[in-house]
Amino acid sequence: MSVPPPDEPVAPDAEDAPTGDDRASRPARPARPARPWDPPVTARMRVLHVSAPTTEGCAVVALASIRAQLARGWNVTVACPSDGWLGHEARALGAQVRWWSARREPTRGVPGELTALAAVVRDVDPDLVHLHSSKAGLVGRLLLRGRRTTVFQPHGWSFLAATGTTGRLALAWERRAMRWTDQLVCVSEEEHQVAADRGVRGPTLMLPNGVDLQRWPLRDREDRLRARAELGLDPSPLAVCVGRLTEQKGQRDLLTVWPQVRDRVPQARLALIGDGPDRADLDRVASQLPGVSLLGNRSDVATWLSAADVVAVPSHWEGMALVPLEAMASGRSVVAARVTGVAESVPEGAGAVVPVGPGPALVDALADRLADPAGTADPEGLVGHQHVVAHHDATTSAEALAASYLRLLVGRRVD
Secondary structure, eight states: OOOOSOOOOOOOOGGGOOOTTHHHHSOOOOOOOOOTTSOOTTSOOEEEEEESOOSHHHHHHHHHHHHHHHHTTOEEEEEEOSSSSHHHHHHHHTOEEEEOOOOSSSSTTHHHHHHHHHHHHHHHOOSEEEEEHHHHHHHHHHHHTTSSEEEEEOSSOHHHHOOHHHHHHHHHHHHHHGGGOSEEEESSHHHHHHHHHTTOOSOEEEOOOOBOTTTSOOOOHHHHHHHHHHHTOOSSOEEEEESOSSGGGTHHHHHHHHHHHHHHSTTOEEEEEOOOTTHHHHHHHHTTSTTEEEOOSOSOHHHHHHHOSEEEEOOSOOSSOHHHHHHHHTTOEEEEESOTTHHHHSOTTSEEEEOSSSOHHHHHHHHHHHHOIIIIIHHHHHHHHHHHHHHOBHHHHHHHHHHHHHHHHHHHHHO
């Protein structure tokens, strides 16, 4: 396959950038002949996945897509930083990996990141580029500018994570960048609607997050006892929270209400799993609270979820969090904050959905389930498991994504 003209980094032209509605109002473009670098859709597809996050949910979702595409026989390359497990796991599966130094901060380091990603694109010559998270979405779309088939998956909107001028700039960028996005991937109807209401509109694939049901099988009470023995835990009621230690994930809210939970369930324990920029601050607070452990990053998260009576997800914003799905797949009750994607992922009867923040509803939801796991939490876990099996199987999600890639490439050839 011949190589297209180099993709040089170019800043967006704000004056000719369309609003979200302009795409729908444009007349259809005339058909063009296939370019020499357009892929035959029956050939072995070359896919480039680009991600700045290399741990937690974004990386889990990206790796599931990579695994499924390798199984199809596609040529898959991953561009990501080397500081987490994503690139190493992808390489072990058989993907090509290019280390791409990128910061999570939205604006810092962009010129160097553009140059580095341009070199990757020239070398890999991908048929399709899948950009995961806001930083990859920023750098990748500035670089490609629609010259290659481009899929963007936000994994939680950047403009929800920021306030003031930063939030307004993030929203303005997402509106304009849709001109260079062949397909937006949203993990929930709510994530899509939040964007559309703010003028971020374009061709969208609704693709709920899925979990590997073999990795996260249903766990019963006997499994809980075995997990606790393996972890050296006593029979005390246990709440587990898994996530990066940041404002987004809301661990501080859990610590704020924990004394009230312990007043009602004196033997209850809380385990926070994960690491992040708020680690030192949360360590300081947790050290003053009875029954709280900060465990850092763990390779045995499945065992901790199996040991739990209830899994807490007090996030302040999300697209569709993976931890509730993994917990429900394992048969565990979920107490989650009412943020984007939760209403679609945590059904009635699988736990409790409470307002964001350290309020009385969070106290009641945790205390009720920790006080009576067998009567309250365990039946909810079964409801959640049935929901995940029916609606959030990762295999189904991977097939839908692969089919969307093929449709995009066919459309690109005749556009």
